[in-house]
Amino acid sequence: MLKVSDLTVSIGAEAAPVDIVAGVSFEIGKGEILGLVGESGCGKSMTSLAVMGLLPQPGPRIRGGRIELAGADVTQLQPWQRVEAGHGRIAMIFQEPMTSLNPVRRIGDQIAEAVRVHDGISGAAAQARARELLDLVRIPDAALQLSAYPHQLSGGQRQRIMIAIALACRPQVLIADEPTTALDVTIQVQILGLLRELCGRLDMAILFITHDMGVIAQLADRVAVMYGGRIVETADVGPLFGAPRHHYTRGLMDCMPACNLGVRRLPTIPGQAPRPGAIRTGCVFAPRCRAVQDQCLAAPPPRLALGEGHEALCAFPLPAGGAS
Amino acid sequence: MSRAALTLWLTPFLARPIALIGLGVLLVMVFAAIFAPWLAPYDPYAMQPIARLMPPDAAHWFGTDQFGRDTLSRTVYSARMALLIGSGVVFFALVTGVPIGVLSALFPRLGHVLMRMVDVLMAFPSLLLALGLIVILGPSVVNSILAIGIGFMTTTTRIVYGLSLRLRAETYVEAARSMGSGTAWLVFKHILPNLISPLLVQASFVFAFAQLGAASLDFLGLGAPPEIPSWGNMLAESRTFITRASWLLFFPGLMIVLTAFSLNLVGDALRDRLDPRFRDVFGGEG
Amino acid sequence: MWAFALKRAGAMLVTLWAASVIIFAFIHLIPGDPIYVLLGDTATPDQADRLRREMGLDDPIVVQYFRWAGHALTGDLGQSIFFQAPVASVIADGAETSILLATLTMIWVVLIGVPIGVIAAVRQGTWLDQTLSGGAMLMASVPTFWVGLYLILIFAATLGWLPSSGYPSIFEGGLGNLRYLILPSLTLAAPNAALILRLTRASMLDVAREDYVRTARAKGIRPWQVVTRHILRNALLTVVSAFGFTFAALLSEAVVTETVFALPGIGRLVVQSILRRDYPVIQGIILVIVVIYLVINLIVDLTYRYLDPRVELQ
Numbered sequence: 032m033l034k035v036s037d038l039t040v041s042i043g044a045e046a047a048p049v050d051i052v053a054g055v056s057f058e059i060g061k062g063e064i065l066g067l068v069g070e071s072g073c074g075k076s077m078t079s080l081a082v083m084g085l086l087p088q089p090g091p092r093i094r095g096g097r098i099e100l101a102g103a104d105v106t107q108l109q110p111w112q113r114v115e116a117g118h119g120r121i122a123m124i125f126q127e128p129m130t131s132l133n134p135v136r137r138i139g140d141q142i143a144e145a146v147r148v149h150d151g152i153s154g155a156a157a158q159a160r161a162r163e164l165l166d167l168v169r170i171p172d173a174a175l176q177l178s179a180y181p182h183q184l185s186g187g188q189r190q191r192i193m194i195a196i197a198l199a200c201r202p203q204v205l206i207a208d209e210p211t212t213a214l215d216v217t218i219q220v221q222i223l224g225l226l227r228e229l230c231g232r233l234d235m236a237i238l239f240i241t242h243d244m245g246v247i248a249q250l251a252d253r254v255a256v257m258y259g260g261r262i263v264e265t266a267d268v269g270p271l272f273g274a275p276r277h278h279y280t281r282g283l284m285d286c287m288p289a290c291n292l293g294v295r296r297l298p299t300i301p302g303q304a305p306r307p308g309a310i311r312t313g314c315v316f317a318p319r320c321r322a323v324q325d326q327c328l329a330a331p332p333p334r335l336a337l338g339e340g341h342e343a344l345c346a347f348p349l350p351a352g353g354a355s
Numbered sequence: 356m357s358r359a360a361l362t363l364w365l366t367p368f369l370a371r372p373i374a375l376i377g378l379g380v381l382l383v384m385v386f387a388a389i390f391a392p393w394l395a396p397y398d399p400y401a402m403q404p405i406a407r408l409m410p411p412d413a414a415h416w417f418g419t420d421q422f423g424r425d426t427l428s429r430t431v432y433s434a435r436m437a438l439l440i441g442s443g444v445v446f447f448a449l450v451t452g453v454p455i456g457v458l459s460a461l462f463p464r465l466g467h468v469l470m471r472m473v474d475v476l477m478a479f480p481s482l483l484l485a486l487g488l489i490v491i492l493g494p495s496v497v498n499s500i501l502a503i504g505i506g507f508m509t510t511t512t513r514i515v516y517g518l519s520l521r522l523r524a525e526t527y528v529e530a531a532r533s534m535g536s537g538t539a540w541l542v543f544k545h546i547l548p549n550l551i552s553p554l555l556v557q558a559s560f561v562f563a564f565a566q567l568g569a570a571s572l573d574f575l576g577l578g579a580p581p582e583i584p585s586w587g588n589m590l591a592e593s594r595t596f597i598t599r600a601s602w603l604l605f606f607p608g609l610m611i612v613l614t615a616f617s618l619n620l621v622g623d624a625l626r627d628r629l630d631p632r633f634r635d636v637f638g639g640e641g
Numbered sequence: 642m643w644a645f646a647l648k649r650a651g652a653m654l655v656t657l658w659a660a661s662v663i664i665f666a667f668i669h670l671i672p673g674d675p676i677y678v679l680l681g682d683t684a685t686p687d688q689a690d691r692l693r694r695e696m697g698l699d700d701p702i703v704v705q706y707f708r709w710a711g712h713a714l715t716g717d718l719g720q721s722i723f724f725q726a727p728v729a730s731v732i733a734d735g736a737e738t739s740i741l742l743a744t745l746t747m748i749w750v751v752l753i754g755v756p757i758g759v760i761a762a763v764r765q766g767t768w769l770d771q772t773l774s775g776g777a778m779l780m781a782s783v784p785t786f787w788v789g790l791y792l793i794l795i796f797a798a799t800l801g802w803l804p805s806s807g808y809p810s811i812f813e814g815g816l817g818n819l820r821y822l823i824l825p826s827l828t829l830a831a832p833n834a835a836l837i838l839r840l841t842r843a844s845m846l847d848v849a850r851e852d853y854v855r856t857a858r859a860k861g862i863r864p865w866q867v868v869t870r871h872i873l874r875n876a877l878l879t880v881v882s883a884f885g886f887t888f889a890a891l892l893s894e895a896v897v898t899e900t901v902f903a904l905p906g907i908g909r910l911v912v913q914s915i916l917r918r919d920y921p922v923i924q925g926i927i928l929v930i931v932v933i934y935l936v937i938n939l940i941v942d943l944t945y946r947y948l949d950p951r952v953e954l955q
Binding site: 373471472474475478479480482483486487489490491563567570571574575576577587590593594597598601604608611612615616618619620623 | 660782783
Binding site for chain 1: 861
């Protein structure tokens, strides 16, 4: 459904671009959930915006790579251009439900706006469809909520509204950029459950972005780990947690409190994530890697296929079957 | 000033060359004001009845007025008045605004009273306030400074008050207080240094609009005495002759525009250099 | 909402009261005996004594204030020295000109400032935006009377298209007399349009950065629809409240413009009264303008809050 190949997003002058996302590739099939995980600043949000066609203008731009939606090339197209070209069945929900809705317009209007674009209906028909969508996301009292304003609803409800708006286009692909980070844990569980259910019912491909490994473990079918603007490891969720091959992923696992019960001091990965463009040669993770070798600093690491859809961007990956 | 600090201040100007031009214009003006007696070709008060209302030529680059006075010389000398008024107004606004603003923020009960008084002053449109004061005090240069200054004092006080409140609430200040630091130390070590750059921005804009205010007062005959060369006075006198001698209208007005515009450009550039947490104080364009 | 409105109105009245004290004190702050200040230098001792008794200037100053304030509340603002007529009627005569001038100016300001501000915001960063923004800053740096004088030079003196001074009332001469107000209103409009332009642009850029605008784009609606339906609507909220303040400020800013164009408005009246030492008129005008200023501020504040649904239901 969604195929991203070698995506590169850059900022800065034409002559001296700085890559904030470099050579990112992944694929998500129907009914599949791909978790994109990484620390703040690793480029995951920028990747999702680029895939959606929502890069802020002026600013970052797609310098290379392809984005294919159900086989169609939509790389440089913004959402309205994709709709015009007939390839608009991709939607996105964002991290901040509190500010993602227009405060001076009613909920019903805001959902109907999306409906009008994709279904070509308006007026009462659009409102009726909006009601349907509210039911889909399990908002009670749909009729009442249609005429409400965003500030009258809670964070969890607003996020459901965002999902309803996203569903208006009958999306083949749904991008969820940290949708539950700003919500209470109890609400988080509900929203995640809703997403999983919708994924199954509507056969959507979901790109789920988060920094929370726990959520990934629960929700994702496959995982892609990002660091320094690059995908350093891709695998099915089981093998990734059970036997990570990239040293960064290993480091992330080691840091998880759940894996460190009874330990006094949580291990950390020493050092800091690099600023975009700071690392010119060699592997982006080399400065912080425990197993670094000379070659890692000198040349970019190869992307190794490790069998069964497991890939790592490393010259010296961890051995298979590694214990935790 | 350390090299790092100097670079920090220069960067917004280098990013916007036009602001650099503005800065250059201002420096030229200050230079002209200080060295007026050496730069002006003629005595600005000297009347030459023979050379009345002459258009610009080789002898008089900016032409002459109805008394035969050289316009260029008068224009150059007027820069002194502009500099005087601008500095005076900025000085007055800061000297009154900063103490009132800071004290109001540090002592809330006193602050309430003081800020209500400032509110009352702000109920008067600034030009009317200035005119009212001129009526009471009589027209003169010093009174112009006071009259215009009062209007800017109110906005400056408001800005300083808001900034001081914000600074006071910052965690590190709370921490310092809990360690027993005295109020005076708080003010001098933490609040005032952080006020410098916003106040510099404010000063640029105040200086700019003081020029327009002073020119208006002079034009109405309520500012500097008419014989003293000032751009506003020159424009007031040019009124009767605009059809015959439009150069009398052009040059003084151009000077006011150049000064105010350059100051605005500089103020804008400085505002970009401001700590991001203070930018919304001045409104701004991102 | 109503409780809030009452609270604000109350605060306004307190401010107004304090301002009135200042305005009253005005006459007493002028150097010299207030009697001669009121009558002018040419008064005889007899006139002085009579006025002193009539006005009760022997009474304590607090009593005098309340007498003055009481009169003011009923519309009696004293007697003009120059016109020998009630101050209130003198002001009313000038009101027509000033209000028409302010209204016409606001029309230019809105028609020029807002659309150009929107264009500059939508084309942010391009040379068009830089030119327009720079031009706006330039216009805000120009003294109004200079613009006025140049407009007179070009359109009145040289081209003869429009009159350069005076204003015969439209109630006597018909709507055609509005052309007397064209040049003055353009003069006043210049710096104010510039300010509204910059405000519109800044407001639109701020709103464009909001998350909900990104949501709107994600829906796939076209860029111009994003601008009109989401950005403009929300940005204008700020800008419209500035209209009220601008109008209020215009009434007094017009002082210089009315002088340049010899318009019989209250602005020029203030200046002439200053030069004629007609203090009751000065006092009266300042009071009227302050009242208008405060009332407009109050209305704008309340309207803004009424329009913003976030506040409605608190």
